Amino acid sequence: MxxxxxxxxxxxxxxxxxxxxxxxxxxxxxxxxxxxxxxxxxxxxxxxxxxxxxxxxxxxxxxxxxxxxxxxxxxxxxxxxxxxxxxxxxxxxxxxGNASEIKNYGTAVVICGGLGTAVAYPVAKALKEAGNRVISIMGARSEELFILEKEMRAISDEVYLTSDDGTKGQKGFVSDVLKSLIAKNYKFDIAFAIGPPIMMSVIADITRPYGIKTIASLNPIMVDGMGMCGACRVTIDGKIQFACVDGPEFDAHKVNFRELMQRLKSYCDEEKFTLSVQSTGGNCQCHGH
Ligand SMILES: Cc1cc2nc3c(=O)[nH]c(=O)nc-3n(C[C@H](O)[C@H](O)[C@H](O)COP(=O)(O)OP(=O)(O)OC[C@H]3O[C@@H](n4cnc5c(N)ncnc54)[C@H](O)[C@@H]3O)c2cc1C
Ligand code: FES
CATH class of the missing domain: 2.40.30.10 (Translation factors)
Structure with a gap:
């Protein structure tokens, strides 16, 4: 160009x-x-x-x-x-949306699953630039699905990799690594959990008893992105919030993850239908053949 x-x-x-x-x-x-x-x-x-x-x-x-x-x-x-x-x-x-609250917390653990690494990378980079010690835990279903490993290594003090099938890093989930680091007496001043809602929910359950402040980046369905349509409604500490203008990051210990997961499934049938139209020659040319 x-x-x-x-x-x-x-x-x-x-x-x-x-x-x-x-x-x-x-x-x-x-x-x-x-x-x-x-x-x-x-x-x-x-x-x-x-x-x-x-x-x-x-x-x-x-x-x-x-x-x-x-x-x-x-x-x-x-x-x-x-x-x-x-x-x-x-x-x-x-x-x-609101920018992440970046400051020098001390030691920050950034836990990302799958595509969540794309969202986690700028956060981890900003945390490092603010002077934090950054420990990154990256997970994916298998080796070929890891992204930004080189970039995450460049801005992290320690990096742990896990894959569901054991083809890269430790076999298992990012939550297993977090549990083992806590058991080894790592002291985390803040945790950022970014990935599928089920993963963020599990991480919140792990950090809650230790009082580790945990931030989750939520991914509800969004339409206008300006707080007007209500599509991205989430419940935080029992109160309705709109992820596009009040988030997308929230205190993970206060998020109603069950509701988030339920609402993400709302349009499954319509999504499958449009995808099937596309794959049988819909209006997206490169996937229509
Ligand atoms: C704040 C935010 C940041 C995101 N960042 C990324 C990112 O960096 N990279 C990335 O790959 N994905 C990201 N997503 C998710 C991405 O928006 C969805 O994957 C995309 O909308 C899917 O649309 P589709 O038509 O391709 O798939 P569809 O078949 O329409 O949907 C597949 C799944 O994507 C989700 N989705 C569908 N429509 C929307 C929508 N309007 N808003 C949000 N989620 C939707 C639903 O869970 C759905 O089941 C983000 C979502 C949010 C809310
Ligand atoms: S996307 Fe419409 S209110 Fe948030």
Whole structure:
């Protein structure tokens, strides 16, 4: 893209991180200038596409770009994955949501599962830059699904890897490593848990009895991202909050994870239907054949 005049929301780089996860870099000067760890954007690939939230995984103020890392899980993420370098995304709104509360806590443990690493990386990086000792625990179902290992190692004091099937790191879950570190008398001043709701819920149960402040980054369904539609409603300490404007990070010990998991399943049938239309020749050209 060097030497050409870039247009807003134009893709400048595209990378396949593994079989299901892609990274794209977009020219977005206003977002790159303001982005902070923990924030996200809401994009629409085409005029009539649905609105989808993705975390700003990294940003480059000098080149005025932001990077998004996403799993092609359904219709819209596959539609995004179809775009190539040079093409434009119709709209990218952000940065949205509150930035992570970054300060020197002392020792911070960052626990991330699967794609959660894309969301955890800017948080862990900011924690390191603020002077924390950063211990990272990264998990994935198997070896080929790990992402950003090199980047996480570069900003962590210690890194532990776990895979469900034992193909990389310790066999088991990130929660097993956290339990064993606590048993070895590691003292954590703060924990960030970022991944599937079930994982964050388990981590919250582990840290609660030790009084370790734990932050979870919630991923409810979002539509407007501005606190008006109510789609991202979550219950925190018995009170209704909107993850897009009150979060996406909350005190994990106060989150009603059961409700979050239930609400995430609300549109399963519709999601399966649109994906099946796409795979049989819907309006996403690169997956329609
Ligand atoms: C604040 C936030 C940050 C996120 N960051 C990332 C990220 O960095 N990378 C990434 O791959 N994913 C991220 N997600 C999840 C991502 O938005 C969904 O994977 C995406 O919307 C799926 O859409 P789809 O049409 O491809 O799949 P669908 O088949 O429509 O949905 C698959 C699953 O994705 C979730 N989902 C669907 N629509 C939405 C929506 N409008 N808002 C939120 N979740 C939805 C549901 O759990 C659903 O079951 C984030 C979600 C939130 C709320
Ligand atoms: S996404 Fe609409 S209120 Fe949060």
């Amino acid at each position: 060097l030497g050409t005049k870039l247009q807003i929301n134009q893709i400048t780089e595209k990378e396949q991180l593994n079989s299901v996860i892609k990274k794209i870099t977009i020219y977005a000067p206003d977002i790159a200038a303001k982005a902070k760890a923990g924030q996200f954007v809401i994009f629409k690939v085409h005029e009539d596409s649905e609105r989808i939230p993705l975390t700003i995984s990294s940003w480059d103020k000098e080149n005025q770009t932001i990077s998004l890392i996403f799993q092609e899980i359904g219709f819209s993420t596959k539609e995004l994955g179809c775009l190539e370098v040079g093409q434009k995304i119709q709209s990218v709104v952000g940065p949205l």
